[in-house]
Amino acid sequence: MTTTTSPMVEATGLRKAYRKQVVLDGVDLRVAEATVFALLGPNGAGKTTTVQILSTLIPPDGGTVRVAGHDLAAEPDRVRAVIGVTGQFSAVDALLTGAENLRLMTDLRHLGRIEGRRVVDDLLARFDLTDAADKPVAAYSGGMKRRLDLAMTLVGRPRLIFLDEPTAGLDPRSRRAMWQIVRELVAEGTTVFLTTQYLEEADHLADRVALLDGGRLVAEGSPAELKRLVPGGHVRLHFTDPAQLAAAAGLFPAATRHDDDLTLRVPGDGGVSGVKALLDRLDAAGVAVESMSLHTPDLDDVFLALTGHRTEEKVTA
Structure with a gap:
């Protein structure tokens, strides 16, 4: 994949603490456009806090951030206009149908009736949800809910999507389906910022991987570069x-x-x-x-060598 000289995300000295608990301690990140950037780490490492800061949900205590060229502190509205966020838990309304959830998003985006209908139909087809469009989301499987959640994020055509543990709890088939969707998005020019505990997920998808432990970055590089950091190949x-x-x-x-x-x-x-x-x-x-x-060593071996412990989850897709 080609990258541009201007990064989609550039964070320097990112800090966040809650009273005496330091969550992020001087984190530097640079995410190239139209790539997948994976942030790995165990529970409590600071992954979700990083996403919350970069997506304007909470302010940092220190550091500077630019997203798509916009200063996070000075231009939060411009940052929000170019990003989409899919959190750890599906933000869908289980009492509505899949189509109704999407129509709600098109209304919030002030799309016209004709354009909104076109967008809903396109997204239902793209995420293989057309047959379930008129069924209540409460009847959806976990994988279907995650696909609908991401489809709702795409209504605003974001240039940057934050996926916070997008396949947590999904079966292997649903996980691979989500991986394919991510690849297609990046091929179309979208940048994906992925947080995950699944090492295979980062290995399959990411152009760059950063390892976060205790609020600090312990290593960064391509999956191949990180694997070469440890012996055993x-x-x-x-x-x-x-x-x-x-x-x-x-x-x-x-x-x-x-x-x-x-x-x-x-x-x-x-x-x-x-x-x-x-x-x-x-x-x-x-x-x-x-x-x-x-x-060759896998990313879990890398994490063990650099932090002294493994991530919580090691699964095979």
């Missing part, structure tokens, strides 16, 4: 002939040999150049390998 080679295993072990003195299952674990970051060099070396020596697999 390796290439695992499997052999059918003990002699071939012994020959390969002689080529890589730093490798770990397992004679019981005829495997050799060769340290490496899993990069293309490193894997190619390994295969070229085996080929030049005439060593026959039955199979090969790459193993």
Whole structure:
């Protein structure tokens, strides 16, 4: 994805405390336009507070913030005009139908009757809710409610969307459906600021990831860059002939040999150049390998290494 030189979000020295409890302690953030920026951290790390500040819901105690070029403190209304927020819990009215919830948003946005109807129909179709449009939201599944919640956010055509734990509690199928929606939004030019405890979610979606712990950023980078911060990456080679295993072990003195299952674990970051060099070396020596697999640290390993504990949730989608 391409990025612009002017960031969608730029925060410097962000601070927030409640009495003696410091929630954010000098946080710096820079979010490029038309990207997914994921803020990771355990409960209490300050993720939701960060979103609340950046979306003008609460004021910071210190620091400066610009959103889409607008100063958060001096131009809050201009900031609100370009953002949308989908919180941890669906902000839908369970007594209304899906279509009625969307029509309520079009009325609040002062869209005309014809334009409002067009927007409602388009969003129902886009979020696969057309068949359930006239059903009360109380009958919706969790995934349907989250899709409707995001659809309501999009009525205002925001340039920046804050998604605060958008897939919490969803089943794997609903989670993947939400991921696809996020990818489509970014492809259309929308910037997504995502907070999540699900490491796989950030790994799948994010262009940049920031790790927040105790109100401080402990690391930031692409998922691949963060994984390279911790050791443990390796290439695992499997052999059918003990002699071939012994020959390969002689080529890589730093490798770990397992004679019981005829495997050799060769340290490496899993990069293309490193894997190619390994295969070229085996080929030049005439060593026959039955199979090969790459193993790299995941974001949970990164968080453990940098903070001393894992995030609360580690799930597989």
